[in-house]
Amino acid sequence: MNLDFTKAEEDFRAEVRDFLKEKLPKRISEKVRTGQRLTKADYEEWHAILNERGWLATHWPKQYGGTGWSVAQAYIFDLETALAHAPRIVPFGLSMLGPVLIKYGSEEQKSYWLPRILDGSDWWCQGYSEPGAGSDLASLKTRAVRDGDHYVVNGQKTWTTLGQHADMVFCLVRTASDGKKQEGISFLLIDMKTPGVEVRPIILLDGEHEVNEVFFTNVRVPVENLVGEENKGWTYAKYLLTYERMNIAGVGKAMAAFDHLRQIARTQRKNGKPLAQDPLFAARMARVEIDLENMKTTNLRVLAASEGGPASLELGAMLKIRGTEIQQEITSLTRRALGPYAQPFVSEALDEGYNGDPVGPDYAAPVAVDYLNNRKLSIFGGSNEIQREIITKALLEL
Amino acid sequence: MDFNHSDDRRMLADMLGRYLQERYAIDTRHAISNSQAGWSSEHWSALADLGVIGALFDEDVGGFGGTGFDIAVVFEQLGKALAVEPFLGTMMAGRVLARSGGQHALMEKVMAGGSVLAFAHEEAESHYDLAEIAMQATAEGATLTGTKSVVYQVEAASHIVVSARVAGSPGQETGIGLFLVEAGAPGLAIRGYPMIDGGRGGELTLSNTPATLLAEDGFSLVEDAVAAGVVALSWEAVGIMDRMKADTLDYLRTRKQFGVPIGKFQALQHRMATVALEIEQARSAAINASVSLDDPRIKRERAISAAKYTIGRVGTLVVEEAIQLHGGIGMTWELPLSHYAKRLTMIGHQFGDEDHHLARFTALSMA
Incomplete structure (x- = not known):
C-alpha cells in the first residue's frame, strides 16, 4: 500500500x-x-x-x-x-450525459452530441425528478408515446437545476406502464426550444433562482433522440446516478470550504481569543476535519477500486452520504462562526461589481445563504436516506 | 498510489489468517483467554515460526518488516480472530529496544518466540497523558520505584520496558527515561488480573528494582512506540469491525420477525448502512495512520490522533449498533459477537479514547 x-x-x-x-x-x-x-x-x-x-x-x-x-x-x-x-x-453534460452516451449511445449520437457538449453549443439540464417522483424516481409519469418517427411527450419535471440556461434536457420518460415500473422507462434527449416546452422558476429559501419546473405539452421528439433501447432507460439512469453521486461527494470543494472556515475562525474572536481556540468550537472543527481527512482516503480508495469507471452502488452511496454530511457541517460551522453577522442579508453584495460597504466582516455576506442552500446536498441525487437503503440492500442481497 | 498490500504482506496475512482460522477458533480462544496464563506459549512459538513476530520489526534488529503496513496486516488478522496473545506489548517494547540500540540478543530471542516483552508506561494519574509519569529512577539510574497501571499481558513478559523520571516532575515531557527491567527482578511485584475483554493485565509495582537504562531522554521513543501501538490497535479494531459487520448482516438476513427477515425493515437498514459507512471511514483512518509512521512528528501525531479518535468513535457505534440489531441474543456470552464487542470497546481505553485524541488533535493543529 x-x-x-x-x-x-x-x-x-x-x-x-x-x-x-x-x-x-x-x-x-x-x-x-x-x-x-x-x-x-x-x-x-x-x-x-x-x-x-x-x-x-x-x-x-x-x-x-x-x-x-x-x-x-x-x-x-x-x-x-x-x-x-x-x-x-457544470456536470449535466460533462459528468452525467457524456458517460451515458459513451457507454449506451449510438455512433451517430456520440459523434453529434459529445463535441457539442465540449464546445458549449448545448447547455444540458437533467429531467429526472417529478412532482410525484422524488426519491421514488422510478414512479415517474411523464409519458412518451410513439407517433411515426417521433415521440410525443406530456408531463412535468421539477427541481431542474439551471434549466433556465439550458438548450437541451435529458429526460426519463415512461414508454410502457405494464410490468414493473422500472421496466417501462426510456432515456430521451429533448430540445428545450421545441414547442410545448415551458420552464418556470422555483425560488428557493435563499431567494435564489437555481431550480425550475419544466412542463411538456405534446412535445414532439425525433426517435433518433432515444438513447439505447426503449424501456431500458432505468439501466442508463442508474449508471448516470453513480457518476452524479461521486461528483456530489465533493472532496476538493470541502477542503477549500474548510480552509475558508479555518481562516474565519482565526479572525473571529470570542472571550478575547480567536474563535479557533474556543474549546467547543475547536472540537467541532476537529471532528469535521478528521472526518474529511478520512474521507479523502475513502474517496481515493473508491476511485482506485473503480479504476476510473463508476463506483459500485454501495460505495458511491457511501461517498454521497458522508461527502454531503461533511460539506453541510462545514457550512454550518461557518455560519456559527459569524455570530450575529450571519443575519444581515444584502443581496446585491453577492453580485459582481458591488461596491457598497460590507455589513460586518467582508466574508460575511454569502455565509448564511451558502448554509441554507447546501441543505439540498442531502436531498438531491437520491436523498441520503435512499442512499442508506441502497447500501444495506447491496450488502444484504435480500 | 496503490491501495493493495505488497505480495509479501498479502502472503503473511493469508498465512496468519489461515493459521488462526484453523487453530485459534473461538472456543480455543476462550480456553486460552480463561486459562491461568491468559495466553498460549504454544501458539506464540508457532506464530513466531511463521514469521509473525519478525514482521513487526525492521531489518536493523533482525526483523523483516516494522513499517506501518507490516503492523497493519498482522493486527488486522489478530483482530479477526480475537487473539489474546501478547503481540501489542512485544511490538511496542521491542520498538523501543530497536530504536534505542543494543539488546540484540534479546530481540533475536523475542523474534524466535523465546521471549515475550511488555510495555509499561501509563500510571494511575496519567489518564492517557504520556507525560504524566511519576515512577522514579534513582539519581544514578540504577533502580526504579513506583507503580505502572493496567499493563497488558505483563505476567507473560520476560522483560519489561518501563518509563521513569530521571528529572523533572509529572506532566513534563523532558526527564522521562526508558529502562529495561527483568521479570523476577528484586522488588518487582505484579498484581495480575483478568481483563473484561479476555487475556490478562496487571499492576506493576517496583521498589528499588534494578534496571538497565535504554534512553535518558525517552519521550520521543514513547511517542513513537505509542504511535505504532495506535496503528496496531486501529487495525485490530478494523478486523473486529469487519467481523461484527459480517455477523450482523448474516443476522439481518436470517432472523425473521413478522414473517420477513428483519433486514427488510427500513429502520434497521438505515442503522446498518451507517455502520457500514463508518467502518470504511475507520479503515481510511487506519490507512492514514499507517502511512504516517515515518512522517515528521506533528504530521504523524495528527494522523495518529485522528485515527484513534475515529476508531474510538466508530468502535463504540459498531458495538452498540451490532448488539442492538441482534436484539437479546446480542447480549449473550454464547454469541461470539459479544466478545468482539467487549474487545472493541476496550480498545478505546488503550492509549487514549476519542475525547482524549480529539483534544490532542486540536492541540497539535495549533502547534
Missing part, C-alpha cells in the same frame, strides 16, 4: 497549478472565493478555457475528446481547481 503520488503525478499537479495561475481569470476566481453569484457566461467562459486546453471532460476517454486521465490525475485536478477557487464544471 502506498498513498504517495508518483513523480509524474506530482509533475502533473505542478502543470495544473501553472495552468490555473495563468488561465483561471482572477475576476471569476474572486467571485467563487467570495461567494458571489456566477452567471451563465462565467461558467461558459471557464468551460471554454478548459476545453481549449483539452481538460474539460475529465471522465471521458481520449477518443471522445476527454482527458483519458488516470484516477490520480482526475483527483489532483479536482482538488487543485477547487483550492484555486475555480468554478465547478
